Amino acid sequence: MDYADRLLKESKKHEKELLIVMRAYLEKPRTTVGWKGLINDPDINGTFHINKGLRIARKMFVDLTSKLPIAGEMLDTISPQFLSDLFSVGAIGARTTESQLHRELASGLSFPIGFKNGTDGTLGVAIDAVRAASHPHHFLSVTKPGIVAIVGTDGNKDCFVILRGGKQGTNFDSESVKQTQEQLIKAKLVDESQKQARIMVDCSHGNSSKDHRNQPKVARVVADQIESGNRSICGLMIESNINEGRQDVPSEEEGGKNALKYGVSITDACIGWDTTVEVLDMLASAVKKRRSA
Numbered sequence: 001m002d003y004a005d006r007l008l009k010e011s012k013k014h015e016k017e018l019l020i021v022m023r024a025y026l027e028k029p030r031t032t033v034g035w036k037g038l039i040n041d042p043d044i045n046g047t048f049h050i051n052k053g054l055r056i057a058r059k060m061f062v063d064l065t066s067k068l069p070i071a072g073e074m075l076d077t078i079s080p081q082f083l084s085d086l087f088s089v090g091a092i093g094a095r096t097t098e099s100q101l102h103r104e105l106a107s108g109l110s111f112p113i114g115f116k117n118g119t120d121g122t123l124g125v126a127i128d129a130v131r132a133a134s135h136p137h138h139f140l141s142v143t144k145p146g147i148v149a150i151v152g153t154d155g156n157k158d159c160f161v162i163l164r165g166g167k168q169g170t171n172f173d174s175e176s177v178k179q180t181q182e183q184l185i186k187a188k189l190v191d192e193s194q195k196q197a198r199i200m201v202d203c204s205h206g207n208s209s210k211d212h213r214n215q216p217k218v219a220r221v222v223a224d225q226i227e228s229g230n231r232s233i234c235g236l237m238i239e240s241n242i243n244e245g246r247q248d249v250p251s252e253e254e255g256g257k258n259a260l261k262y263g264v265s266i267t268d269a270c271i272g273w274d275t276t277v278e279v280l281d282m283l284a285s286a287v288k289k290r291r292s293a
Contacts, residue, residue: 001063001064002242002263003022003241003242003263003273004022004064004067004068005067006242006273007020007022007068008067008068010276010277010280011068014280014281014283014284017283017284017287017288018280018283018284018287019069020068020280021068021069021070021071021088021089021235022064022068022069022070022071023070023071023237023238023239023240024060024061024064024070024071024072025037025072025073026038026039026053026057026072026079026083027039027040027073027075027076027079028075028267029073029075029093029095029096035249035266035267037053037267038053038056038057039053039054039057039079040053041053042056043257044249044256044257044266045252045256045257054079054082057082057083058082058083058086061083061086062086064086065086069088069089070086070087070088070089071087071088071089071090071091072087072090072091073090073091073092073093074090074091074092074096074102074105074106074109074113075093075096077101077102077105077141078142080105080109081142081143081144084109084110084111087109087111088111089111089112089113089114090106090109090111090112090113090114091113091114091115091116091162091237092106092113092114092115092116092129093116094116094117094118094119094164094166094205095119097115097116097117097118097125097126097129098118098125098128098129100132101139102129103129103132103133103137104133104137104139104153105141106129106133106156106159107132107133107134107135107136107137107153107154107155107156108137108141108151108153108154108156109156111158112156112158112159112160113133113156113158113159113160114159114160114161114162114200115129115130115133115159115160115161115162116161116162116163116164116202117161117162117163117164117165117166117171118166119166119167119206120166120167120168121165121166121167121168121169121171121206122166122168123161123163123171123179123180123183126161126162127161127183127184127187127189129159130159130160130161130184130187130189131187131189133155133156133159134155134156134157134159134189135155136152136153136154136155137152137153137155138150138151138152138153139151157192159189160198160199160200160234161180161184161197161198161199161200162199162200162201162202162237163176163177163180163199163200163201163202163207164202164204164205164206164207164237165202165205165206165207165208165209166206167206169206170206170207170209170218171206171207172201172203172207172218172221172222173221174221174225174228174230177199177201177225177230177232177233180197180199180232181197181199181232184197184198184199184232185197194231196231196232197232198232198234199232199233199234200233200234200235200236200237201218201222201233201235201236201237202236202237203215203216203218203219203222203236203237203238203239204237204238204239204268211269212239212244212245212246212268212269212270212271213271215238215239215271215275215279216271216275216278216279216282219236219238219279219282219283220282222236223282223283223285223286224286226283226286226287226290227285227286227289227290227293228290229290229293236283238271238276238279239265239268239269239270239271240270240271240272240273240275240276241263241264241265241270241271241272241273242262242263242264242272242273243261243262243263243264243272243273244264244269244270244271244272244275245264245265245269245270245272246264246265246266246267246268246269246270247260247261247264247265247266248266249266
């Protein structure tokens, strides 16, 4: 809540230039193993009290949305039934963009969904996912009371691509954004009202070379593109926390979760609060300059 209160002040400060959505991810996709997030293991001790995690998550989201809109990752196909009414934006990660189940899920959600390019850096899977999610689907799912049912969706026309880099390198530069825009236009996947491609840039992951200190550099390059008149970039994703970096969860002998440092991530490394403010100021300035051009 401390972070949300801080971000709310920045949101009000930049309300004419930026729409700030708080990234509130409760589940963590893992390449191998590790803590999977608040829903899966709310006590951070391997007890996996998922029912407790869902209750805590929903209460927290209700509190957060009284301040700011929030965004979350759709990691599985069941937990959104408990939380989807509280999200304003969702994302499908690089590991699940190719998943038919997640494309079907996105087709029935009532908020915009971003699909990340693959972990290898290829864009085709994300464009295919946006196209698939825009169409109606019928599939087996779970209703809100927890009953298995056949679900029919209308398709989600508000999906977009998220550029996150990959094994082939970064893709936040102007040439990569231009190529993405051209491919989306060719696939006829554009905003119908503005006739613009919709592209979000992830400042972390492959684009930061997995070094959180590079996120402001990525944001600077994207801000320059916005300032120069680019209108296909619909947003940036930043991994931010109160304090910089990351930490491992201490062992029980070392104090467990009670020994965690305040405001430091236990998953991906983040930029700290002061740097976050600087990045937001920079982006707001870029929007102002684009408008005045």
